[in-house]
Amino acid sequence: MASITLKNLVKQYGDGYPAVNNVSIDIADGEFIILVGPSGCGKSTLLRMIVGLEDITSGDLLINGERVNEKAPRDRNLAMVFQNYALYPHLTVFENIAFPLRLGKGKHTEDEIKRLVTDAARTLELTDHLERKPGNLSGGQRQRVAMGRAIVRHADAFLFDEPLSNLDAKLRGQMRSEISQMQRRLGVTSVYVTHDQTEAMTLGDRVAVLKKGVLQQIASPRELYEQPVNLFVAGFIGSPSMNFLPATLEGGVLKTAIGNIGISVDKATAAEGKRVVLVGVRPEYFEDASMVDDAKRPHGSTFTAELTHTEWLGNEQYGYINFDPDPEVRSLLDSLARDMDADELRPQIVVTLDAASRIRGGRPAELWLDTRRLHLFDPETGENLTRDAEAGAALTEEANTARAEEIANARGREGANA
Amino acid sequence: MKGSRTKERVVWTVISIFVLVYALFPVASILATSFKEPSDLTSGKFLPTNWSGVNYEEILVGDAQGLFLSSLWNSIGIALIATFIAVVLATLCAYAIARLDFPGKKLILTTALAVSIFPVISIVTPLFNLWRTIGLYDTWPGLIIPYLSLTLPISIWTLAAFFRQIPWELEQAAQVDGATTWQAFRKAIVPLAAPGVFTTAIIAFFIAWNDFVYGISLTSTEAARPVPAALAFFTGASQFEAPVGAISAAAIIVTIPIVLLVLLFQRQIVSGLTQGAVKG
Numbered sequence: 302m303a304s305i306t307l308k309n310l311v312k313q314y315g316d317g318y319p320a321v322n323n324v325s326i327d328i329a330d331g332e333f334i335i336l337v338g339p340s341g342c343g344k345s346t347l348l349r350m351i352v353g354l355e356d357i358t359s360g361d362l363l364i365n366g367e368r369v370n371e372k373a374p375r376d377r378n379l380a381m382v383f384q385n386y387a388l389y390p391h392l393t394v395f396e397n398i399a400f401p402l403r404l405g406k407g408k409h410t411e412d413e414i415k416r417l418v419t420d421a422a423r424t425l426e427l428t429d430h431l432e433r434k435p436g437n438l439s440g441g442q443r444q445r446v447a448m449g450r451a452i453v454r455h456a457d458a459f460l461f462d463e464p465l466s467n468l469d470a471k472l473r474g475q476m477r478s479e480i481s482q483m484q485r486r487l488g489v490t491s492v493y494v495t496h497d498q499t500e501a502m503t504l505g506d507r508v509a510v511l512k513k514g515v516l517q518q519i520a521s522p523r524e525l526y527e528q529p530v531n532l533f534v535a536g537f538i539g540s541p542s543m544n545f546l547p548a549t550l551e552g553g554v555l556k557t558a559i560g561n562i563g564i565s566v567d568k569a570t571a572a573e574g575k576r577v578v579l580v581g582v583r584p585e586y587f588e589d590a591s592m593v594d595d596a597k598r599p600h601g602s603t604f605t606a607e608l609t610h611t612e613w614l615g616n617e618q619y620g621y622i623n624f625d626p627d628p629e630v631r632s633l634l635d636s637l638a639r640d641m642d643a644d645e646l647r648p649q650i651v652v653t654l655d656a657a658s659r660i661r662g663g664r665p666a667e668l669w670l671d672t673r674r675l676h677l678f679d680p681e682t683g684e685n686l687t688r689d690a691e692a693g694a695a696l697t698e699e700a701n702t703a704r705a706e707e708i709a710n711a712r713g714r715e716g717a718n719a
Numbered sequence: 720m721k722g723s724r725t726k727e728r729v730v731w732t733v734i735s736i737f738v739l740v741y742a743l744f745p746v747a748s749i750l751a752t753s754f755k756e757p758s759d760l761t762s763g764k765f766l767p768t769n770w771s772g773v774n775y776e777e778i779l780v781g782d783a784q785g786l787f788l789s790s791l792w793n794s795i796g797i798a799l800i801a802t803f804i805a806v807v808l809a810t811l812c813a814y815a816i817a818r819l820d821f822p823g824k825k826l827i828l829t830t831a832l833a834v835s836i837f838p839v840i841s842i843v844t845p846l847f848n849l850w851r852t853i854g855l856y857d858t859w860p861g862l863i864i865p866y867l868s869l870t871l872p873i874s875i876w877t878l879a880a881f882f883r884q885i886p887w888e889l890e891q892a893a894q895v896d897g898a899t900t901w902q903a904f905r906k907a908i909v910p911l912a913a914p915g916v917f918t919t920a921i922i923a924f925f926i927a928w929n930d931f932v933y934g935i936s937l938t939s940t941e942a943a944r945p946v947p948a949a950l951a952f953f954t955g956a957s958q959f960e961a962p963v964g965a966i967s968a969a970a971i972i973v974t975i976p977i978v979l980l981v982l983l984f985q986r987q988i989v990s991g992l993t994q995g996a997v998k999g
Contacts, residue, residue, distance in 0.1 A: 354891050374894040387892035391910040400906075401896040450896065 303365045303457035303490055304330045305351065310360035312346050312514075320346045322514040323360070328458075331488045331708050333481075334519075335505035337495055339537070339641055343514035344494045345462055351492060352381050352460050364457060375404075380451035381460040385467060386443045388435040388450075395431040398422065398449040421453040424483075441472045448483070458490040465500065477503060488708045498540055502526075506704045507697065510534050512640060520693060521700035527674070528693035532683035535581050535676065537641050541619065544650045545637070546580040547630040547680070555580060558624035559650065560604035564672050571686045572677045577630070578686065581676040584619065587652035589660050590667035601671045610662035611654070620660060622650040633680055746974070753967035760963050774968035783953055783965055789941040790949030794973070797859055797945060798927035801866035805923045808867075809874030810916060816875070817882035828879070835872035843936045850937055857939045865933045870923035877922065881915030917984055925977060946973045 305328040312321040321343040328334050336344040349355040351362060353374035362370050369377055380401075388397050398418045402409050409417070422428045425445040435443055444464060451459050464480070465473045481504050484491050495501055501508050502522040509519040510533070518530040522538075529535035535543045548555040548562070553569045555562040557580060572578050590603045608620040626634065626648050634648070652668060660666040677686045748765065753774050755767040762768060778787040816824055846865060847856070855861035885908065893903035934948035944952075950969055953962040 352895055354894070373899075374891075375897040375899065378897075379895065381892070381895045383888055383892055385886070385888065387886065387888045389889060389893075389907055389910075400893070404893075404897040404902060404906075454897070 304328060305458060305490060305492070306361075306363040306366070307347075307351070308361040308363065310347065310350060310362065311358045312343070312350055312355060313358040319358075320514050321350065324511070324514075324516045325360075326509060326516070326519060328490060328492065331490055332704070333484050333491045333493065333504060333506045335493050335495060335501045335508040336511060337498070337501040337508055337537075338511035340496060341513075342511040344496075344511050346514075347511070348381075348460055348462055348492060348494045352379050353377050378457045379460055380454060380456035380458070381462065382444075382447045382451055382464045384463045386435075386447040388443055388446055390435055393432050393434055394422075394427060394438070394446050394449075397435065397446055398427075398453050401450060401454040417453050418449075421449045424452065425449050440468050441476060444468065444476055448480070452483070452487065456489070458492065459484070461491065461493040461495075463495055464493075466495075466497070480504065485707050486711045488712060498538065502538075506700055508538075510537060512537075521697040523700065524693040524696040527696065528688050528690070529581075529676070529685055530688060531685055532579065532581070532637055532678045533640055535678070535685065536637060539583060541584050541651045541653075542641075544580075544582045544584065545634060545678070546582060546624070546650065547626050548578055548580045549576065550578055550677075558626065559606045559622060561602075562604065562670060562672060562675075563602045564675070564677075568672075568675075568677060568687050575679060575686070577680055579630075579633075579678040579680050581678055581685075582650075582670065583674070584651045584653040586671040586674050587620075587654070588669045588671075589654045589658035590669040592655045592658055593669045597671075598669065600673050601669050603667060603669050605665050605667055607665050608652075608660060608662045611660065613656065615656065617656050618654045618658065620652045620654050620662070620666075622652065624648050624650065630680065637683075749967045749970050752963060753971050755964055757964055760961065774964040775972075777965050778953075778969050778972070783962075783969075785941065786949055786952060787946075787969055790944050790946045791973070793859070793941075793943055794928060794945040794947075795976075797862050797866065797943070798924055800859070801863045801870060801927040802920055802924040804863070805867055805870035805874050806916060806920045809871055809878050809919065809923075810912075812875050813878035813882050816879045817885075818887065828876070831872035831875045834868060835876075839869070839932050843932060846933075847936055856937060857943050859943050861937050862933060862943055862945065865937070866927045866930065869930065870926050873926065874919045874923050877919050878915060881919075882912065885911050921980055921984060924980070928973070928977065 307324055307326045307328075310321055310324045311319060313319050324343075324347060326334065336347060338344050346355055350357050353369075353372060357370050361368055364377060364379075389400060392400065395418055396403075398421055399414050402414045402417060418431075419428070422431055425448060427442065427445055427449060430438060430442060435446060438446065444467075447464070461480070465476050468476060477500055480493075484504075493500070493504060505522060507519055508522055508525055510517045510525065512533050518525060518534045520528075525534060525538045529538065529543075532545070536545070546557050546559070548557040550556075550569065550572055553564060553566065555564055555578075562580070593601070606622050609623055610621055612619045631648065654660060660668075676688065678684065679686055751766050752760070754770045754772070755762075756769060756771045756773055759768050777783050812827070815821070816827065842865075850856040850861050855864070887908075889907040889911070890903045893907040894900065898906060929947065930945070931947040934945040935951060938944040938948060946969065950966050953965050953969070
């Protein structure tokens with residue numbers, strides 16, 4: 302068990318390009334941290350710096366308060382699960398899991414090794430496969446062997462480098478929940494790198510969003526979703542992603558391409574003095590106006606727009622509205638799309654409608670928008686003008702309490718079973 | 720669908736049998752000849768009338784013994800030393816090529832390729848003169864050095880290709896698991912690299928073992944003459960008798976180590992050990 306502290310970590314390659322730039326994160330004991338971002342954002346590099354496979358250019362890395370910058374990977378007592386498992390093909394599953402134990406010569410007797418490996422194998426349901434070679438295992442089984450190698454040696458922390466990206470979608474979901482439960486049961490500090498949103502949102506106590514080596518925001522998944530700090534985080538988290546709509550603010554009313562939207566006074570005050578703002582609206586903030594509760598209706602504003610088409614998914618449906626932005630705003634949206642790994646951000650708004658809605662494409666339709674939850678962004682800096690830091694902090698605090706409880710429960714159960 | 724598959728099978732079987740017969744018939748013929756008595760050599764039959772070991776007797780304990788056994792010893796010694804040096808150097812070189820990025824990497828590979836396609840015969844004469852001047856003529860090193868020029872390029876190429884396939888992530892995984900750099904290399908990488916090194920060693924050994932041109936040009940006595948060259952010096956019991964039987968027997972004997980090597984290391988040679996380390 303350990304806490305890990307990253308203090309102003311920088312990784313600079315020979316050409317001077319900083320792959321990781323001034324990243325500081327405090328990881329508490331037992332916490333599950335996700336590093337997420339588009340490819341090339343430095344998330345894997347950061348993980349490899351923690352484990353010691355990449356040198357640290359500057360900054361401090363502390364494990365349990367002790368500086369470990371210069372320590373070799375083997376002296377850091379961390380376990381890592383690699384993207385393509387890195388199993389030793391010439392060894393059986395048993396020997397693969399026993400590998401870390403055998404390296405510490407004389408530390409474990411043969412009986413002890415046998416007991417530890419069979420225990421780990423039982424946890425991971427690998428008992429029947431102990432004598433097989435990795436080449437004869439399925440993807441999911443290989444993944445579990447890789448995890449076995451990590452849990453067998455009671456490392457201070459687990460590091461995962463996109464461990465599920467080689468599995469098919471169904472297995473990925475299953476392994477995701479296994480990893481999550483295992484982490485809670487063992488209560489071991491974990492750092493997990495992924496580019497998959499679902500993994501980031503479901504696994505993490507806190508999620509760190511990186512862009513071009515710079516930490517954008519680190520917070521609980523809910524805080525990231527509801528109180529993003531800037532355009533990039535807002536656009537990266539959530540699927541389908543947040544809609545960005547250019548607007549001019551005139552006397553508490555947002556004039557947009559899809560109509561006028563009235564907003565509350567405090568939101569209007571926050572954006573005061575800006576000629577143009579980007580309105581960030583998540584698809585589910587929209588609704589078919591005829592399906593909105595009367596109690597909810599006053600919290601939003603109703604407007605008429607023409608949908609190009611709709612997609613019915615069973616539990617809900619997506620509608621699409623095209624709009625024509627200024628060239629200036631358009632180039633901003635394009636650069637944002639590039640940051641997020643997409644080719645271009647189409648000037649299109651995605652709205653989520655109730656599955657029962659009768660709205661269809663090609664006809665003007667009445668839509669309702671929940672104006673309480675939208676955010677206003679500064680188009681130049683990308684900063685979120687309406688972010689409520691306190692509400693955000695409260696969400697993260699909530700997540701922390703929930704985690705502490707879960708770990709306590711898991712340890713209580715473990716104690717009861719033992 | 721099923722019909723076409725059977726048909727395909729038949730076609731492949733026929734082709735395989737044809738290739739096998741084509742490749743093995745000369746060997747079978749030499750084998751049969753090696754058991755013929757001298758009088759039987761011109762009988763025109765494939766199999767000997769009387770199976771006799773007289774040819775083997777001659778080269779192992781008889782008149783040709785001195786010529787054959789010393790050349791056998793030379794061949795084994797020279798080929799083994801040349802193979803060993805080539806594999807050690809090629810392993811280091813291929814490791815660097817596969818793992819590191821350094822200027823001139825491409826140059827090394829192209830030079831190796833250029834050397835390996837260079838016609839041997841064109842350097843034999845200058846080498847002959849040079850070796851005589853500096854005293855390497857008719858010595859073991861005098862053959863080992865040119866053999867290295869034959870075995871090194873191909874060893875570097877096969878090993879570099881092999882090393883590129885090794886999942887080097889394993890080395891890092893081992894380090895994270897608690898291994899020192901040396902332990903990681905020895906426990907995770909060497910077991911994977913061994914089959915490739917073995918295969919390369921066998922190929923290099925074959926090349927050195929089978930060479931004739933250097934063997935005949937750069938030696939003059941039993942001090943260094945290898946078997947392929949020595950075979951040319953066999954004489955019959957009298958000057959009217961062709962030494963075909965003895966040559967056949969010697970050819971069979973020098974083939975045996977090669978066949979044994981292939982049989983012994985068959986599994987390493989065809990090994991797919993790297994499978995399963997990574998996804999796929």
